[in-house]
Amino acid sequence: MLVKDWKEFLIPYEQAVEELKVKFKSIRKQYRSKSEYSPIEFVTGRVKEISSILEKAKKLDIPLNRISEEMEDIAGIRIMCQFVEDIYKVVQIIHQRDGKDLRIVYEKDYVKNKKESGYRSYHIIIKYPLQTTEGEVEILAEIQIRTLAMNFWATAEHSLNYKYKQSIPENIKERLKKSAELAFLLDQEMSAIKEEIIEAQKMFEIKSSI
Amino acid sequence: MLVKDWKEFLIPYEQAVEELKVKFKSIRKQYRSKSEYSPIEFVTGRVKEISSILEKAKKLDIPLNRISEEMEDIAGIRIMCQFVEDIYKVVQIIHQRDGKDLRIVYEKDYVKNKKESGYRSYHIIIKYPLQTTEGEVEILAEIQIRTLAMNFWATAEHSLNYKYKQSIPENIKERLKKSAELAFLLDQEMSAIKEEIIEAQKMFEIKSSI
Amino acid sequence: MLVKDWKEFLIPYEQAVEELKVKFKSIRKQYRSKSEYSPIEFVTGRVKEISSILEKAKKLDIPLNRISEEMEDIAGIRIMCQFVEDIYKVVQIIHQRDGKDLRIVYEKDYVKNKKESGYRSYHIIIKYPLQTTEGEVEILAEIQIRTLAMNFWATAEHSLNYKYKQSIPENIKERLKKSAELAFLLDQEMSAIKEEIIEAQKMFEIKSSI
Amino acid sequence: MLVKDWKEFLIPYEQAVEELKVKFKSIRKQYRSKSEYSPIEFVTGRVKEISSILEKAKKLDIPLNRISEEMEDIAGIRIMCQFVEDIYKVVQIIHQRDGKDLRIVYEKDYVKNKKESGYRSYHIIIKYPLQTTEGEVEILAEIQIRTLAMNFWATAEHSLNYKYKQSIPENIKERLKKSAELAFLLDQEMSAIKEEIIEAQKMFEIKSSI
Structure with a gap:
């Protein structure tokens, strides 16, 4: 694919990330407006870099015409919590939306079952229905839910891995x-x-x- | 209602405006990313001021416990186009979404049938399903679609009316x-x-x- | 220049546009917060597309190593007003900042002296001091001030010119x-x-x- | 002060926070655009709540007409780093701007000298010159620089203190x-x-x- 085609390919992913960010940030706002404790501390989102998509496709042996079906983290949302208990409250909130504005594909609880490397986070893979100029499409997206301490460690590990x-x-x-x-x-x-x-x-x- | 209660009442409207703004802005981005002409020039949104809600409720004789069912423009989205023809393209785009991420309640074509005052715009009243911390709610919202010239006139008329x-x-x-x-x-x-x-x-x- | 080098070249321009947008938008907020009429209706900003920079450099015979000194509209801010009188109030506000957070280079009043094509707007060319990771730099930027009607016409003319x-x-x-x-x-x-x-x-x- | 007067009083603080956020976020962008490691991981900002201002004024015995001179954290910027070393790089970057777009009043190194409670962070109190509709004003602001781990602990401590x-x-x-x-x-x-x-x-x- 040419850079131009990649840009077009990534447009719905960018849109999905934008919409999901607005939606999860508003959960925090709703709690705050009622002066209640919010299980969500902050929300970030990103679309995977083209170079990282290519690298991952190669590593996992995914043909380029299959990446929208098989690569689950092109659209990524990260939800940060203060306490471990909050993670499961957020998971519950997402479960309640299943079949409404998103559809849960599967989940992985790396909080209870941490990875070999030490990595901890709760992952939910969803399909998100998106209205585009060419009709409705369903976008795969990965939601990572973690505490600030898990995030601190994961961010540092990522940047060390990346550099060295x-x-x-x-x-x-x-x-x-x-x-x-x-x-x-x-x-x-x-x-x-x-x-x-x-x-x-x-x-x-x-x-x-x- | 106390100011605090109003704030809580308006939270879902603010969320709806945020989500709809992101969604309509992305239509423009999609056209641009394919180097195609976009019928949408820009998008704005606002939640009606509490004072204006009260004024309108009094004028139209709407009891306060009925405003979420009867006042249609608490959440408002405005879509600006360059040419009159673009207005109808945008209307068609919204029609295609009917029953998907929004539901059309009714429409008024003040472009073909201008108001006595000279006002022209195309209005679509929708119901927008929203996921909140307390489950799904449906929010009434008004979408106004107009050219930049219509917008110029309407803005000036509004501010003259307001001041004098x-x-x-x-x-x-x-x-x-x-x-x-x-x-x-x-x-x-x-x-x-x-x-x-x-x-x-x-x-x-x-x-x-x- | 390679695309990568262009991206780096444009970074300070993007930063200048961001800062200037925040600054001019806040003028509107200040008026509104005092319930006073704001001469500024809205503010937009953009960094010129690489292709447009190259085209203009060719047309005006500017060597590429001279564009940051000679091309005045790589960073562009547009301020929209409701009434013609408001344009001159905004001009005055900018004059008061001359020598503080910006420096006026020169001005062109295409409102009083419209262009042959019919174009009307007030242009102010400024130098904007910017703190970067490599120290202070001064960025040329163009501020266009116009009414919504001027903007409507200029936008339509631009898109007609562009397409045909x-x-x-x-x-x-x-x-x-x-x-x-x-x-x-x-x-x-x-x-x-x-x-x-x-x-x-x-x-x-x-x-x-x- | 009435709520309306407070709102007006806080307007320049909101503007200062907006401008400083844009400025510090752009430092990160500059590093990233050159594919260099950024000592800044992310930046947040907030204006102190009216209730917190009143509480602090009472506790520190600051008369209300003196708070803009004596309360240093009404405008607050927080800069998060990955490693402790990065904190001192950010401090150095701010030192280089001293006398340009901001003026350093004083600094406190709670990283090397942690507070009794266990709190660690680097604080810089600055004066930030701001152009308003009523001329230039100088706003006191506090910049807190900390690692993600320090931030995790401080956030949790704050919310525990707040609730209990x-x-x-x-x-x-x-x-x-x-x-x-x-x-x-x-x-x-x-x-x-x-x-x-x-x-x-x-x-x-x-x-x-x-």
Whole structure:
């Protein structure tokens, strides 16, 4: 494909990312407008770079005329949460929309079952119906849901991999894995503190009411 | 209603305006990305001011618990076109989406049948399904489609009405009507020139091929 | 230049357009927040397409290593007003900033002295100081100030010229010029109505106070 | 002050935040466009809520007519980095702009000298010259520069403090402090890994060239 054709191919993906970003950001706004706690801290989105699409197609042996059916993360949405529990609230919100403005294809819970590398996130692959100048099309998109700590680790790992991928020796991979455990401990500790505070408040209220 | 309650009431309208703006703007992008002429020049949107909602509810005798069913322009989208013909292309694009991501309630063609005041625009009232934290809701919205000349006139008329509404004498209303005719002539003249150029090009091509 | 080099060359222009758009849009917000009439109706901005830069450089005989000094409209800002009088208020606002966050190079008043084609607008060429990762640079930018009617005509003329430029015969150019006069009459008529209403209001107030 | 007056008071702060966000985001774009590593990962900004301004004014005993001179964080910009080293690169970039489009008032390095609570971030207080409809004004603004891990911890601490502030017992504060140490270890570990990889690459290149 020529650059011009790629640009045209990517147009519906850009549109899908735009619409999904607006939709998930509005969930946060709705909570905030009612002064309620929002399980969504912030939302980002991106269309995969042409070079990365080509690289991935080659690696996974996907013929170019099949990428819109087989490559699931050309359109990508990332939802960041503060606490691990919030991830599952967001998952539930997306489940409730299944069959309405999006359709869930499958899910992978890398939060409970972390990857070998240490990577943690909840992935939902969806089909998103899109109105274009040539009628309705369905776009594959990947939604990644993670805490800020998971995001910190994943972003750093990605940029290290990106810069040094040819020469990361095993012992460094091991260190990365350990830092992932640190990020995990951090999430756990924060959740625990949250629980403990709630507990302390209940005790306080019971005492007060005696 | 308290200001706080109004804010909460308006949240889904704001979300609907955001989503519809993204959707109609992307039509323009799609045409441009294929180097084709876009019938849409630009898109704006707004949620009606609380003060204007109250004023209109009073004028039309709509009880406050009925405004979400009876006031059609709390969420408003405006689509600007270059030529009158483009308006009907946009209308056709919206018709094709009827029953997909929106539902047409009714239409008013103030382009062919201008208002007494001189006002011209094509209005489509839609219901727009919205996913909220409390499930799906359907939002009434008004889409106005007009040329830049119609928009120029309507904007100026609106701001004159707004500033001086108590004291516009009949003779000035008459002048406003005449200026609407000027705007109409301008649209007609531009369309005619467009036609003539296309005709001239055909003549030129016929000559060239002899 | 390679596409990659062009992209890098255009980066500061994109940044300048972004900053100037934010700055001029905020003028409108300031007026609105005080419930005052804003002389600015809306603001757009764009960086010139590479193909258009090359075309213009060729036409004006500008060597490529001189375009940042000699091509004044690579960064372009357009400010739309409702009434002709507003144009001069905006000009005055820009004059007050001269030597502060921008520097005026020269001005052309195509409102009072319209172009042969019928084109009307007020142009201000500025130098805008920009902080980059490589220190401060000064960017040439063109600010066009016009009414919505001027903008309607200029946009239509531009798109007709663009599509049919090879074959516009003299008689059609003549018609375009006449339509420009219509747009001019429309502006004049709207200004006149505005004046008359103000006059009528004064009469009304005098009568009331007798 | 009435709500209306507050809104007017906050207008220049909103403008300053908008302009500063555009400016710092463009630094990232500049690096990316040259395919260079950007020390800035992302940028956010906000104007302090009226209720928070009032609360802080009361706590610090600032009279309301002095808040624009004495409250430094009404306009706030937050710059997120991937690695601790990047924070100091961003600080250097801001130093280079001192006296140009902003003026540094003072700085606090809570990265090297963390707060009692465990909080880490680099703060720069600036004065930012702003062109308004009423001439130039200088706005105080606070720039916070931190890693994603620092941001994760600070965000969580903030929301815990916000929700439970009346009843956080000492032992829970202690746990929060420990989790801050975890976040610190995470940053250190990531930096160390980065260094080790660079070292490994050098070794690899030396071997290759033998």
